Amino acid sequence: MIGGSDRQASPRRAPLVPKRRRRARSRFRVLTAAGGGAVLASALLAACGTSSASTGPVTLTYYLYPDSSGATQQAIKNCEQQSGHKYTISYQQLPAAADGQRQQLVRRLAANDSTIDILGLDVTWEAEFAQAGWIEPWTGANKAQAENGTLQPALQTAIWHGKLYAVPDNTNTQLLWYRSDLVKTPPKTWAEMLADAARLKQQGKPHYIEIQGAQYEGATVWFNTMVASAGGSILNPTATKVTLGAPAVKALSIMKQLATGPGGDPSLSVQMENENRLAMEAGSAAFELNYPFVYPGMKTDNPKLFKNFKWALYPQVNAGTPAKVTIGGIDLAVSRFSQHKALAFQAALCLRDKQNQIIGANIGGVPPTITSLYNNPALFKNYPFHADILYALQHASVRPKTPVYQVVSIDISHLVSPAAGINPASTKQAMVGQLNNALQSKGLVP
Amino acid sequence: MTTTTEAAPGGATTEVAKGRKAPLSEGARAERRLGWLLCAPAVIVMIAVTAYPVGYAVYLSLERYNLELPNAVKFIGLANYGAVLSSSYWWEALWVTVLISVVSVTITLVLGMLLAMVMHRTLFGRGSVRTAALIPYGIVTVAAAYGWQYAWTPGQGYLSAMFNNSAPLTDQFKAIGVIVLAEIWKTTPFMALLLLAGLSLVPEDLQKAAMVDGASGWQRFVRITLPLMKPAILVAVLFRTLDSFRIFDNIFILTGGNNGTASVSILGYNNLFNALNLGIGSAISILIFICVAIIAFVFIKGFGTAAPGTDIGKR
Numbered sequence: 001m002i003g004g005s006d007r008q009a010s011p012r013r014a015p016l017v018p019k020r021r022r023r024a025r026s027r028f029r030v031l032t033a034a035g036g037g038a039v040l041a042s043a044l045l046a047a048c049g050t051s052s053a054s055t056g057p058v059t060l061t062y063y064l065y066p067d068s069s070g071a072t073q074q075a076i077k078n079c080e081q082q083s084g085h086k087y088t089i090s091y092q093q094l095p096a097a098a099d100g101q102r103q104q105l106v107r108r109l110a111a112n113d114s115t116i117d118i119l120g121l122d123v124t125w126e127a128e129f130a131q132a133g134w135i136e137p138w139t140g141a142n143k144a145q146a147e148n149g150t151l152q153p154a155l156q157t158a159i160w161h162g163k164l165y166a167v168p169d170n171t172n173t174q175l176l177w178y179r180s181d182l183v184k185t186p187p188k189t190w191a192e193m194l195a196d197a198a199r200l201k202q203q204g205k206p207h208y209i210e211i212q213g214a215q216y217e218g219a220t221v222w223f224n225t226m227v228a229s230a231g232g233s234i235l236n237p238t239a240t241k242v243t244l245g246a247p248a249v250k251a252l253s254i255m256k257q258l259a260t261g262p263g264g265d266p267s268l269s270v271q272m273e274n275e276n277r278l279a280m281e282a283g284s285a286a287f288e289l290n291y292p293f294v295y296p297g298m299k300t301d302n303p304k305l306f307k308n309f310k311w312a313l314y315p316q317v318n319a320g321t322p323a324k325v326t327i328g329g330i331d332l333a334v335s336r337f338s339q340h341k342a343l344a345f346q347a348a349l350c351l352r353d354k355q356n357q358i359i360g361a362n363i364g365g366v367p368p369t370i371t372s373l374y375n376n377p378a379l380f381k382n383y384p385f386h387a388d389i390l391y392a393l394q395h396a397s398v399r400p401k402t403p404v405y406q407v408v409s410i411d412i413s414h415l416v417s418p419a420a421g422i423n424p425a426s427t428k429q430a431m432v433g434q435l436n437n438a439l440q441s442k443g444l445v446p
Numbered sequence: 447m448t449t450t451t452e453a454a455p456g457g458a459t460t461e462v463a464k465g466r467k468a469p470l471s472e473g474a475r476a477e478r479r480l481g482w483l484l485c486a487p488a489v490i491v492m493i494a495v496t497a498y499p500v501g502y503a504v505y506l507s508l509e510r511y512n513l514e515l516p517n518a519v520k521f522i523g524l525a526n527y528g529a530v531l532s533s534s535y536w537w538e539a540l541w542v543t544v545l546i547s548v549v550s551v552t553i554t555l556v557l558g559m560l561l562a563m564v565m566h567r568t569l570f571g572r573g574s575v576r577t578a579a580l581i582p583y584g585i586v587t588v589a590a591a592y593g594w595q596y597a598w599t600p601g602q603g604y605l606s607a608m609f610n611n612s613a614p615l616t617d618q619f620k621a622i623g624v625i626v627l628a629e630i631w632k633t634t635p636f637m638a639l640l641l642l643a644g645l646s647l648v649p650e651d652l653q654k655a656a657m658v659d660g661a662s663g664w665q666r667f668v669r670i671t672l673p674l675m676k677p678a679i680l681v682a683v684l685f686r687t688l689d690s691f692r693i694f695d696n697i698f699i700l701t702g703g704n705n706g707t708a709s710v711s712i713l714g715y716n717n718l719f720n721a722l723n724l725g726i727g728s729a730i731s732i733l734i735f736i737c738v739a740i741i742a743f744v745f746i747k748g749f750g751t752a753a754p755g756t757d758i759g760k761r
Binding site for chain 1: 512513518525535538703713717720723
C-alpha cells in the first residue's frame with residue numbers, strides 16, 4: 001500500500017522551469033525567516049545579558065511552591081528593598097504537587113540550568129540534591145547566620161554528610177486534635193487513645209481516629225513518626241544500612257490495631273490530610289492526627305463543634321517518652337550552577353529572616369523555624385497552640401535522609417497502606433528487603 | 447526499502463544476478479553508488495537520532511546509574527534486568543498493558559470494520575462522513591484524555607453524574623475500563639481508515655459474481671471480503687497492537703498510573719524521571735522494546751503480515 005503510492009508518485013514530473021523559479025522564491029523566504037529569527041535571538045540574548053551587566057540590579061531566580069497567600073511576594077519585596085536594589089528576585093512558581101515540583105527542579109539541575117539561583121526544597125530532598133552536586137554547601141558567615149537561633153530538627157533536615165546544604169524557611173508538624181465533649185482528658189499514649197475509641201464505640205458515640213492512611217507520602221510520615229516514637233529508626237545516619245528492628249514491629253502492630261480496631265475509619269486506606277479534616281468537621285470522628293490547618297478550618301466550617309475542638313501533644317508509643325513527630329517544611333538552597341552565588345546566599349538568608357518569617361506565619365500560616373519567634377505571643381493571636389507546636393518541633397524526628405528517598409518513601413507507603421493488611425513481623429521483613437534494594441539502586445518504583 | 451528499489455528495474459535479471467553473483471555492469475555499479483550517496487544523509491540522520499540513543503539505552507541498562515549518586519556509577523552486567531524481572535511491579539504493569547492492548551485492539555477492530563463498511567457504502571456526502579469519523583483521531587490525545595478525566599470526576603463531570611456520581615478512576619478495573627474506552631474512542635477512526643483502504647482492494651466484480659451464485663451477505667463478507675482484506679487487516683491490527691502496547695498519555699492523564707493502572711511505559715517513565723534511576727529505567731525501556739519486537743515478529747512471521755514498506759497489494 002505504502003510502496004504502491006511511492007511508485008505512483010515518482011514518474012510524475014512537473015515542468016522544470018516554473019519549479020526552479022518556485023524553489024528560488026521559497027529559498028528567499030527561508031532566508032528572510034532565518035534572518036528574522038537571528039535578529040530575534042540576538043535581541044533575546046541582549047535582554048538576558050542586561051541582568052549581568054554592572055549597571056542595573058542582578059536578577060535572582062527563585063523557584064518555590066506556588067504561594068497563593070502573598071506572603072512570599074511580600075518577603076521578596078522586602079528583601080529587594082533591604083539589599084539597596086542590588087538584586088531583584090524573579091519568583092518562578094513550581095507546580096502545586098510536591099512530585100511535580102521535584103521533577104521540574106531535577107530536570108533543570110540535571111541539565112546544568114544556570115538560570116536557577118534559589119530553590120525551595122521539601123525537607124526530604126536535601127540529601128538527593130546535595131549528593132548529586134546540585135546545591136552549594138553553606139560555609140563561613142552564611143552558615144553561622146543560617147544556624148543562629150534555628151530550630152534544631154529543622155536544621156537537621158538540611159544537613160547531609162556533616163555539611164549544611166540549605167537554610168530552613170518554614171516548618172510544620174502534627175498535633176492530636178480531639179473533641180472535649182467526648183473525652184474529658186486527652187489520651188497520652190496510643191494505647192489510651194485506642195481504648196478511648198473502643199469505649200466511645202460501646203457508648204454509641206463518634207469514635208473514629210482520623211489519620212493519613214492512603215498510599216502516599218502521608219502514610220510514610222505516619223510510619224516514620226511511629227518508628228521514631230518507639231525509639232527506632234529506618235536507616236542509619238549515612239543511609240548505608242536499614243536499621244528497622246523491634247521498634248518497627250511495634251509501630252506496625254499499633255498501625256494495624258488502629259486500622260482493624262474500633263477506632264479505624266472504614267475509609268482509612270484512601271484518606272489524606274484533607275479527608276481527615278472533613279471527617280472531623282462532619283462529626284463522625286473523636287480524634288484527628290493532623291497539621292494545624294484544621295483549626296481555622298473547623299472555626300469557619302463548623303462553629304458548633306469548634307467550641308469543643310481541642311488539641312494536645314501527639315500520643316506516645318512508649319508511655320513516658322515524648323512522641324517524635326515527623327517534621328515537614330521547606331528549606332532554601334542555592335544552586336551550584338547559579339551565576340550569582342554570593343547574592344543568592346544573601347537573598348536566601350533575607351527571605352527567611354525574622355521579619356519575613358513573621359509575615360509567613362501570619363499571612364501564609366506556616367510555622368517559623370526561628371525558635372525565638374515562638375516566644376512572641378502577639379504574633380500568634382490566631383495560633384493558640386504555638387507552645388505545643390514548639391514542643392513537638394523540638395522533639396521532632398526527621399524522615400530517613402538518603403539520596404534515594406523517593407524510592408524509600410514509595411516502598412514504605414506501599415507496605416504500610418492499606419494498614420489493615422499489615423502483618424507486623426513479615427511486613428517489617430519485606431520492608432528491610434525492599435529498602436536494601438533501594439539503597440543499592442535495585443529497587444523499582446511503581 | 448532499499449531492496450525494493452534495487453529489485454524494481456527488472457525482476458527477472460536481478461533474480462539471476464542473485465543466484466550466480468555475476469559482476470555488476472559499470473552502469474549498474476555507478477547507479478548503486480549514486481543510490482547509496484543519495485541515501486547517505488537519511489541514513490546518517492537515522493543513526494544519529496535512532497541507533498545512537500537505542501545503543502546508549504542498552505549500555506545504560508547494564509550500569510548502576512542513579513542520577514543522584516554520580517559517584518556510584520558502575521558496570522553491573524545484567525543485574526538491572528534481574529531486578530526488573532523479579533519485581534512484582536513489572537509483572538503487574540505488563541499484565542495491565544497486555545489486558546488494555548488485547549481488549550482495546552479487539553473492540554477497535556470490530557468497530558473499525560463496521561465504520562469502514564459504512565464509509566465504503568455511503569453514497570451521499572462521503573467526504574463529510576469520513577471527515578466526521580476522523581475527528582476523534584484528530585484531537586490531541588492529552589487534550590482528549592483531560593476531557594475524559596473531567597467527565598469522570600465526581601461533582602463536575604457529566605459521565606460521573608450519569609452513573610450516580612461514581613468515581614471509576616479510583617478503582618483498578620473500572621479505571622482500566624475507562625482507559626480502554628478512551629483508547630477505543632480515539633483509535634477506531636485510524637483502524638477504520640486502514641480497513642477502508644483494504645476494502646477498496648476487494649473487486650466489485652467478485653462480489654457481484656458471488657451474488658449471482660446466490661451467496662448471502664454474510665457469506666460474501668466471510669468468504670470474499672475478509673480473505674481478500676487479510677493483508678490490510680493484519681497491518682492495521684499490527685499497527686494498533688504496537689501502539690497500544692506502548693500506551694502512555696491516556697494513562698498518564700487519567701490515573702497517573704495509580705491504583706494498579708500503570709502500563710510498562712508508565713513504569714519506565716516513573717523509574718527514569720521520578721526515581722532518576724537511569725539503569726533500571728533503561729532496562730525497562732529495553733524490555734518494552736523486546737516485547738514490541740516479539741509482537742512484530744509474531745505478526746510478520748506467524749500470521750504472514752506484510753511488513754510496512756513491502757507491497758501488500760500484490761495478489
